[in-house]
Amino acid sequence: MTTPAVVKFDGGARPNPGPAAIGYIVKTDDWTKEGSNHIGESTNNRAEYHALIQGLELASEKGCTEVEARGDSQLVVKQVRGAWSVNEPALRPLRDRVQELAEEFEGFEIRHASREENWQADELVEVGFSD
Numbered sequence: 001m002t003t004p005a006v007v008k009f010d011g012g013a014r015p016n017p018g019p020a021a022i023g024y025i026v027k028t029d030d031w032t033k034e035g036s037n038h039i040g041e042s043t044n045n046r047a048e049y050h051a052l053i054q055g056l057e058l059a060s061e062k063g064c065t066e067v068e069a070r071g072d073s074q075l076v077v078k079q080v081r082g083a084w085s086v087n088e089p090a091l092r093p094l095r096d097r098v099q100e101l102a103e104e105f106e107g108f109e110i111r112h113a114s115r116e117e118n119w120q121a122d123e124l125v126e127v128g129f130s131d
Contacts, residue, residue, distance in 0.1 A: 003029050004066035004107060007055035010121035011039075011047025011073075014129070020047040021131070023124025024055035026062065033058055034120075036128035048073040049094035051121070052080075052110075056101040066107035072118045080110050 005028045013020035020042035025034040035058065039050055052069060059067050071077060078084040079095050080102075086092050102108040115122065 002066055004068040004109070005059050005062075005064040007052070007059055007067055007069045008113065008118055008121040009048065009051035009055045009069065009071045010118055010125050011042075011044065011049070011051040012125050012129075013042050013044050013047055017041060017043045019129070020044075021125045021128025022047050022051035022054060023121045023126075023128055024051045024058070025120055025124070026055055026058045026064070028062075028064065031062075033062070034124055036124040036131070038128050038131045043090075045073065045075055045088065045091060046094065047125075048076045049091060049098065051125075052076060053094065053097055053101065056098065060101060060104050065105060067102075067105050067109070069108070069110040070113040070118065071110070071121070072113050072115050074112055077110050077112045
């Protein structure tokens with residue numbers, strides 16, 4: 001059984017909405033890759049989605065077959081799972097892109113992580129703000 005790649009993601013805007021940044025980490029048993037970017041004007045929720053998308057795209061590019069995504073945004077986690085509806089029109093294409101990417105993997109899970117557990121992705125958001 002293959003150990004899933006772990007994708008940790010975070011995003012933020014200051015103020016909200018305002019200048020935004022993202023951070024993500026993809027970790028397997030063999031390697032770890034991370035990224036951070038300033039993404040221009042956005043909202044916290046859109047930034048969270050962009051971070052998840054970047055992490056999933058990296059996992060796909062690297063040939064990962066199973067992914068467990070972890071983020072501290074309840075909204076993103078619950079919308080991707082289908083537990084919450086997507087009321088904000090700007091978030092629908094982002095949620096749809098996440099679902100498209102998730103279908104590329106043989107196995108995909110997404111779960112909520114505490115801010116403490118997600119500290120590495122949070123630090124990468126800070127790096128993104130300084131870029």
